[in-house]
Amino acid sequence: MPKVVPEYKEEAKRRIIDAAMEVIAERGCDQLTFDYVAEKIGVTKGAVYWYFKTKDELITAVMKKFQSEFERINFDSFYNRPIDEMFLQIFNKFSLTDHRQRAVFFEMFAMAVRNLELRRSTRDYYASLITTFEDAVKKEQKQNPKRNQMDSHKVALLMVALYSGLQNFELVWMCQDEMKELWLDGIRLLFNPLDDEISDMKKKSDKKTNEKKT
Structure with missing residues (x-):
């Protein structure tokens, strides 16, 4: 497995959190999905799961x-x-x-x-x-x-x-x-x-x- 550079990891998490904020602002928390978040930043849903295992975990990160x-x-x-x-x-x-x-x-x-x-x-x-x-x-x-x-x-x-x-x-x-x-x-x-x-x-x-x- 390739080594994950810490700086890249933090930047990736930041982009996911920002994308989640956009989805929440547009659709509300109830309609926040990893699919919508992944679509916002042009990655696969699996890439989002790599950093956040659950929807609640992502929402808490936004707060x-x-x-x-x-x-x-x-x-x-x-x-x-x-x-x-x-x-x-x-x-x-x-x-x-x-x-x-x-x-x-x-x-x-x-x-x-x-x-x-x-x-x-x-x-x-x-x-x-x-x-x-x-x-x-x-x-x-x-x-x-x-x-x-x-x-x-x-x-x-x-x-x-x-x-x-x-x-x-x-x-x-x-x-x-x-x-x-x-x-x-x-x-x-x-x-x-x-x-x-x-x-x-x-x-x-x-x-x-x-x-x-x-």
Whole structure:
């Protein structure tokens, strides 16, 4: 048997995973087959089986590709900026702006309900998101000690929930600009102390009351 060069093996796997993403985006996970994948890259079905023994194994590799691409992002340059700018930059990096990426991601998410291995990969992906947001919150707390009373982990969870919800909205009806505006509104609500918000509302209410009296 000829020796397989490691670099060639990794390149072959990458091409198969990319082809699988295209098939999933076009047909959905249910119709992902090794025949379709092989046809995309012009190889035999046996060549695909050489690297991935089952469909579930290939689907899990697709999800891990999302995670590995996310982990390669360097967020250090985003810190030490105004809070709105910092979190907008992070949001832009996370956003699935490519239609194919969005279609594949939500197919993966739906399949994770029935697939234990894929559910673990999806959980790892979200854990990475939470860790990144939590690090950003902690850096913001160092710059603004008045925010130290915030629970950085809970705030990070809320931010990931907001991010995920906005991605869902974009899938069906919301444009990118609207998403960014809502994202920044959400960040401001999370980081501005609630008592300040209530105080402002009370001042406005009192002002209106006084105006009516006069």
